[in-house]
Amino acid sequence: MALLLSAVIIALTAAIAVNILLLLKAARRIQALAARLWPMKMLLKLPPVGTRVAAFQTRTADGSVITDADISDGVHYVVFALVGCKVCKLQIAAMRTSGRHDPARTTLFVVADDPATEDAASLVEELRDLGAVALMNRQNPVSPAVGGIAGYPTLLRFESGVLSAAGTKWAEVVAEPAGMPVPALAGMFSTRPGTES
Helix, strand or coil: CHHHHHHHHHHHHHHHHHHHHHHHHHHHHHHHHHHHHHHHHHHCCCCCCCCECCCCEEECCCCCEEEHHHHCCCEEEEEEEECCCHHHHHHHHHHHHHCCCCHHHEEEEEECCCCCCHHHHHHHHHHHHHCEEEEECCCCCHHHHCCCCCCCCEEEEEECCEEEEEECCHHHHCCCCCCCCCCCCCCCCCCCCCCCC
16 A cells, blocks of 8 residues: 555656646746747837928938928828838738829838848839838938837828828728728717717
8 A cells, every 4th residue: 555655646746747847848938938029019119190200301212312391291101111021021012912002102211230231222122113212220310200110110101291190001001092981980989869069
């Protein structure tokens, strides 16, 4: 009997030890995942809607000058994309396929840690058909002028120089064409009799 009891205690001790090791391993994985996701949380900080574009001046890839006045007339889209950013490429593809963007009213700022690289030049060439393209480093005059860029991609819609939408996806900032109903919202906010203002 004592031998059986000793075997059970040894088996339970081994099982507890294995469970503790598995728990520690899971805790390390959770810490590693949290460390990877923390910078992604920081990317979500977008310029606040209502921000008026401040004065700035920079050059586009073709040598022309672009200033705050260029994005202060009517509706204008501003896109910040980082060289090597796969999510940026996905949102640029979404712009292309949406059929709802006007190159004359779009400015793309390609940001690179080293603007002299071949990858940076390649991305600039790839984007030329989408609008005016400027290549710059992270310390540039445009980012603070539009409310601060904390992550990539950042897509902005300005209306008469005032930020009206900001997001990390094209669908979050693109304006609905005039006369197009907003799906799934019709009737949700209907007023009750006697509550009309």
